[in-house]
Amino acid sequence: xxxxxxxxxxxxxxxxxxxxxxxxxxxxxxxxxxxxxxxxxxxxxxxxxxxxxxxxxxxxxxxxxxxxxxxxxxxxxxxxxxxxxxxxxxxxxxxxxxxxxxxxxxxxxxxxxxxxxxxxxxxxxxxxxxxxxxxxxxxxxxxxxxxxxxxxxxxxxxxxxxxxxxxxxxxxxxxxxxxxxxxxxxxxxxxxxxxxxxxxxxxxxxxxxxxxxxxxxxxxxxxxxxxxxxxxxxxxxxxxxxxxxxxxxxxxxxxxxxxxxxxxxxxxxxxxxxxxxxxxxxxxxxxxxxxxxxxxxxxxxxxxxxxxxxxxxxxxxxxxxxxxxxxxxxxxxxxxxxxxxxxxxxxxxxxxxxxxxxxxxxxxxxxxxxxxxxxxxxxxxxxxxxxxxxxxx
Numbered sequence: 001x002x003x004x005x006x007x008x009x010x011x012x013x014x015x016x017x018x019x020x021x022x023x024x025x026x027x028x029x030x031x032x033x034x035x036x037x038x039x040x041x042x043x044x045x046x047x048x049x050x051x052x053x054x055x056x057x058x059x060x061x062x063x064x065x066x067x068x069x070x071x072x073x074x075x076x077x078x079x080x081x082x083x084x085x086x087x088x089x090x091x092x093x094x095x096x097x098x099x100x101x102x103x104x105x106x107x108x109x110x111x112x113x114x115x116x117x118x119x120x121x122x123x124x125x126x127x128x129x130x131x132x133x134x135x136x137x138x139x140x141x142x143x144x145x146x147x148x149x150x151x152x153x154x155x156x157x158x159x160x161x162x163x164x165x166x167x168x169x170x171x172x173x174x175x176x177x178x179x180x181x182x183x184x185x186x187x188x189x190x191x192x193x194x195x196x197x198x199x200x201x202x203x204x205x206x207x208x209x210x211x212x213x214x215x216x217x218x219x220x221x222x223x224x225x226x227x228x229x230x231x232x233x234x235x236x237x238x239x240x241x242x243x244x245x246x247x248x249x250x251x252x253x254x255x256x257x258x259x260x261x262x263x264x265x266x267x268x269x270x271x272x273x274x275x276x277x278x279x280x281x282x283x284x285x286x287x288x289x290x291x292x293x294x295x296x297x298x299x300x301x302x303x304x305x306x307x308x309x310x311x312x313x314x315x316x317x318x319x320x321x322x323x324x325x326x327x328x329x330x331x332x333x334x335x336x337x338x339x340x341x342x343x344x345x346x347x348x349x350x351x352x353x354x355x356x357x358x359x360x361x362x363x364x365x366x367x368x369x370x371x372x373x374x375x376x377x378x379x380x381x382x383x384x385x386x387x388x389x390x391x392x393x
Contacts, residue, residue, distance in 0.1 A: 002028070004039035008046060024116065033114035033130050036080030040072060058085055058133055060140040064194045066150025067136060083132040087113070087139065088125035088151035090184065093177035094164040095120065104146060112139040122217065123201065124161030125151035156194035157187045162204035163211040171282060172206025173224030173294045174322045180204045182326050183333070190337075197344035200337060208278040214299075215313045219350040220333060221299040227319060228291030229271045230280070236287035237267045251280050296322040298332065301351025311351040314376040317368060335366040
């Protein structure tokens with residue numbers, strides 16, 4: 001018989017969708033921590049209060065990131081969750097695991113923790129929910145001996161994440177997984193030892209479909225794109241039409257820049273107006289392909305609404321080569337981080353700093369020329385301010 005009666009949580013198990021409550025109940029059969037987590041959560045629902053508190057910094061020797069301290073404010077009532085720390089594992093690029101790897105992670109976690117997991121957190125890491133302070137060092141020793149490293153947390157570089165890219169996706173314009181792995185290795189110190197004003201996230205998408213939602217969640221978004229004309233196979237366009245696709249309505253009518261026409265069975269694209277959004281290519285994969293010169297667009301500034309409201313990314317560099325060893329891409333990233341690190345207040349994200357100071361100081365600091373694509377929105381005032389250097393030439 002279950003230790004706790006959970007009538008309010010039971011309601012969350014009803015309906016068509018899988019429930020996290022069901023999973024906690026499964027773990028509670030073998031874990032005192034999961035059992036008491038269930039009891040405390042039910043109490044929170046009953047009283048409409050949260051009972052988690054942050055009681056200090058916890059971690060493993062030599063690392064400042066990867067473990068998020070969590071304690072119950074009701075340790076006498078729920079002793080199993082008196083300590084309930086979160087442990088983040090740096091995920092492989094593209095979230096590729098073998099069954100053996102996942103079994104290994106879970107077997108070790110069952111020894112030291114609650115058995116509860118989150119695959120994956122919004123940062124990207126494989127998240128293990130609930131362990132004690134005493135278990136952190138042996139837990140880390142076992143994982144690291146098998147090649148698993150801690151992810152990022154706190155005011156540090158967060159674990160870079162990416163889509164599956166060219167591993168399985170024909171739309172990918174860049175090797176998203178290799179770029180993600182490169183930045184993960186390059187920024188190891190920044191990832192594990194917090195020294196920034198606040199968090200900094202890098203996410204890589206192979207194309208503008210943006211399957212990792214980089215444009216909405218990352219301080220630096222690397223989005224695969226191309227230069228040149230979209231390649232068109234008119235015979236395949238005809239096949240799509242013959243098979244029932246309403247090309248005028250589903251493709252031409254949905255183009256955000258209205259750069260397409262479809263007349264007499266022929267599809268035409270004004271590539272100078274194309275924003276490379278990937279809608280037409282994703283809908284007519286056999287008929288349309290990106291241009292042959294591939295690269296990336298660099299966007300900056302998105303975040304969730306924590307300190308102030310949410311922001312969405314805007315363009316910093318419309319096109320940059322993104323080929324190994326990624327020297328230009330890495331130098332640009334380092335310059336952006338340096339400017340932000342030098343100027344941001346505590347808990348101020350990159351996008352918030354740009355909103356305060358404007359795009360111009362950033363462009364001057366990183367040596368990127370102003371371009372029309374960088375305009376996020378119309379000017380809010382009619383005044384222009386010039387510096388002496390603007391007239392030197």
